[in-house]
Amino acid sequence: MGIDPGLTRCGTGVVEGSVGRPLGLVDVSVIRTSSTLPVWQRLAQIEAGLEARVEHYRPDAVAIERIFARSDVSTIMGTAQASGVAMLVAARRGIPVALHTPSEVKAAVSGNGRADKAQVGAMVARILRLDAMPKPADAADALALAITHIWRGGAQARLDAALARSRR
C-alpha cells in the first residue's frame, strides 16, 4: 500500500504483484478532510480512513512519501502530521514501513527523477494497464509509491529490519 500523505487530500493505493511479474491495481482512493475543521479532527479522520483501508486490504508493507523540512512551508506541518499518522497506523500493527523520496518514486516508475505529475500518472496507468490516469494526482502518487516499493523496496526493507535488530 502506498500513501501520499496530506491533510486536505491523502492518497492511498494498493498494488499486488512482485518484481518481474505484471503488477495489478487492487484499490485507489483519496481521504479528504475539510480545511474548516481543526487539525486534530482532520488527523482523526485520516487515521480512521487509513485504519479502514489497512484493516480491509492487510498490506504486506506500507510505503509513504518521505517529507523534507525544506518543502512548501505553508503545508509542511500538516503534511508531516498526516505522514506521522500514516506511519503510526502501520507501525502499531507491525506492518513494515518504508519511506521513499519523490525523486526515487519518479525515477522508479518513469526512469527520470525529475518527471512531472503527468508523466508519473501516465506511467502508473501503463504499468497497471489502466484505461486512464488515476486522478487526482495524490491517488496516482500513492500508486507510484506502491509500485516503487515493490520494485525496489523488498531488499531495502530486509536490510532495515536487519539493521534495527543489530542495534538492539
Next chain:
Amino acid sequence: MGIDPGLTRCGTGVVEGSVGRPLGLVDVSVIRTSSTLPVWQRLAQIEAGLEARVEHYRPDAVAIERIFARSDVSTIMGTAQASGVAMLVAARRGIPVALHTPSEVKAAVSGNGRADKAQVGAMVARILRLDAMPKPADAADALALAITHIWRGGAQARLDAALARSRR
C-alpha cells in the same frame, strides 16, 4: 493535561484546579524514545505512552504546544509528528484540544512572553507549590501548558467549540 511534544522527549503534565483557586500537581512525566529506532516505532511508543496517561487521568482538556514551521529545521519534522500524535490521541476520544504558543505559555505563567526556561520552571514550581523545579525542561513546559490552559483556555475552548458547530 499539558503536552510538550517531541520525538526524543515528550513531556506530559496533569494539573487540577480552576481560575481563582490554587492549582495542584497531579502527575508529571516524560516519554522518551531512542533515536536509534525508526521514526514510526518512536511515534508508536509516544502514542502508547500518551494513551496510557490519558486513559489513567481522563483529562478534561489537552493543551499542546503549537509548533511553527519556522522552528529549528533539524527537529521540526519529528516535533510536528509527535504533536500530531498527541492531537490524535485526544481528538479520537472527544477530549477538547487547545494549542498554545510558547510565548503565550511564558506570558501566562511568568508575565513575560520572552521568559527563559529557568524562569518558566521556577514559576511552575511556585504556582504548584513544589519543592523543586520539575526536570527536564520538557516536563516543566508540559505543566506550564496545563496551567496556561486552565488560566486562559476555558473561554477560548468554548469559543472554538461554538465556531466549529456554526461551521457545520
